Amino acid sequence: MNFQQATDQMNQYGRQRQPFLFILDFDLKHPFVLRPDEWADHDIAFDFSGTPAPPSPSQEPFWFKKQPMPFEQYQIGFDYVVANIRFGNSFLVNLSGQTPVETNLTLGQIYEQASARYKLLLGNQFVCFSPESFVQIQGNRLASFPMKGTIAAHLPNAEVTILADPKEAAEHATIVDLIRNDLSQLAEKVWVERYRYIDRVETSGGGLLQVSSEVAALLANNWRDQIGTILASLLPAGSISGAPKPKTIEIIRTAEGYERGYYTGVCGYFDGENLDSGVMIRFIENQNGQLVFKSGGGITARSNAQQEYQEMIDKVYLPILDVGCRTLDIGTTRSQISQNT
Numbered sequence: 001m002n003f004q005q006a007t008d009q010m011n012q013y014g015r016q017r018q019p020f021l022f023i024l025d026f027d028l029k030h031p032f033v034l035r036p037d038e039w040a041d042h043d044i045a046f047d048f049s050g051t052p053a054p055p056s057p058s059q060e061p062f063w064f065k066k067q068p069m070p071f072e073q074y075q076i077g078f079d080y081v082v083a084n085i086r087f088g089n090s091f092l093v094n095l096s097g098q099t100p101v102e103t104n105l106t107l108g109q110i111y112e113q114a115s116a117r118y119k120l121l122l123g124n125q126f127v128c129f130s131p132e133s134f135v136q137i138q139g140n141r142l143a144s145f146p147m148k149g150t151i152a153a154h155l156p157n158a159e160v161t162i163l164a165d166p167k168e169a170a171e172h173a174t175i176v177d178l179i180r181n182d183l184s185q186l187a188e189k190v191w192v193e194r195y196r197y198i199d200r201v202e203t204s205g206g207g208l209l210q211v212s213s214e215v216a217a218l219l220a221n222n223w224r225d226q227i228g229t230i231l232a233s234l235l236p237a238g239s240i241s242g243a244p245k246p247k248t249i250e251i252i253r254t255a256e257g258y259e260r261g262y263y264t265g266v267c268g269y270f271d272g273e274n275l276d277s278g279v280m281i282r283f284i285e286n287q288n289g290q291l292v293f294k295s296g297g298g299i300t301a302r303s304n305a306q307q308e309y310q311e312m313i314d315k316v317y318l319p320i321l322d323v324g325c326r327t328l329d330i331g332t333t334r335s336q337i338s339q340n341t
Contacts, residue, residue: 003232006031010228010270017224017272021046023120024267026236026260043123045108048269048276050117062113064205065102066293066316071309077255078305084251085301092174092242093251095308096296098258099316107286113320115202118278120267126285129319131201131210134237134266134277142186142217142230143193144179146239147279148172148298149211150311158209159198167302172196172211175298178238178245179215186230187217203317227270237279240264242298261285263294282315 001009006024010033013020021039023032034042068074074097081093105113111121116129133145148171151162162168176192183190194214201208223230241264242248263285268277283294295315297308 001031001033003028003031006033007228007232009033010231011226014224014227014270019270019272021269022231022267022277023122023262023265024231024235025262025265026240028235028265030262045111045119045121046267046269047119048117048278052115062103062105062318062320064105064318066099066313067101068099068309068313068316069097071306074309074312075305077257078299078303078308080255081251081299082301082303085299090242090244090248090251091300092171093248093255093299094240094242094264094296095252095255095299096240096260096264096294097256097312099293099295099313101284101291101293101316103291103318105318107284107291110284110318110320115319115321116282118267118280120280122262124286126262126283128262128267128280128283130278130281130283131199131319132212132239132279132281134268134279135231135234135275136277137219137223137275139274140219140221140223142183142219142223144183144215144234145212146172146175146179146215146237147210147212148175148239149196150297150315151209152314153200153207153209162209162211163196163198167300168211169196170302171298171300172213174243174300175238176213176215178243182234182238183215183217185233187219189218191216201319202321203319205314205317208314208317224273227275231266231268231277235266236264237266239298240279240281240296260294282317282319 021034081095084090107127111127114129118130120128132147135142135144149162149168151158180190193216196211199210262280263283265280266277285292293316295312297311
């Protein structure tokens with residue numbers, strides 16, 4: 001199935017009020033659009049309820065090791081991105097990288113034990129545990145939730161610091177403006193419901209604060225008949241690409257030097273009436289037996305390479321709370337073992 005076929009299939013299911021799951025990769029090359037009776041054939045599990053995973057007191061303590069790329073390697077891509085921004089080719093670029101990780105958990109166990117708003121497991125291929133919504137549609141109201149800005153919760157005055165940071169504020173404003181522009185192509189009435197609110201995510205390595213906004217729009221009554229077309233018009237998600245989108249995606253492909261695959265794509269479920277979807281960040285992929293965690297962040301003209309590198313590393317975590325957990329950073333600027341209690 002190519003992406004046009006996937007779009008047409010979603011439109012058809014929308015007209016029929018047929019529930020379906022969709023999984024769309026970043027490059028829109030390998031989409032899934034599946035009715036409930038087809039899920040088992042593809043070894044797919046998902047949970048978009050955001051319900052915290054139940055505690056498993058009998059489970060063995062898990063360990064999680066991450067070995068980030070050298071800073072010098074990251075800086076090559078970073079410098080390329082910043083040069084393009086200064087040339088005026090982009091205002092904001094989401095730069096990501098791959099971090100090899102090791103754990104005594106399988107992808108299936110990570111899926112079962114993780115607490116996240118959007119959880120998705122595709123066989124032994126990848127697991128995603130994302131905190132970021134893409135779009136939600138209830139009734140005729142569409143809401144998008146761009147997430148930009150992350151800081152370690154243990155830092156002094158962390159919430160005040162990230163909200164007052166000029167670089168973070170500019171980056172967030174750029175993405176909100178991009179989302180507003182995207183939604184204005186679909187609806188006459190578009191507004192910002194909430195601007196720069198804080199969510200906290202608990203991880204095996206400590207808490208993270210994340211900054212999001214809510215941008216809303218009012219759709220026509222027949223939106224379900226065009227559900228695939230609506231989703232296609234919003235892709236790729238602005239928060240994981242940048243602005244302007246077409247040129248920025250070219251910059252991303254050159255700077256990163258690897259295939260994102262399903263990382264930073266979107267997944268969602270249409271129940272026959274309403275739609276809920278998430279951006280596939282916080283993502284572990286099985287690459288021929290080697291687990292790789294893909295993560296990144298937004299780069300602007302004000303970005304500091306060392307800080308952006310550290311943010312990429314900080315986002316490599318498991319959202320599993322376990323008294324016995326050990327998280328080990330190897331070869332980073334902040335090598336440490338953190339013991340959760």
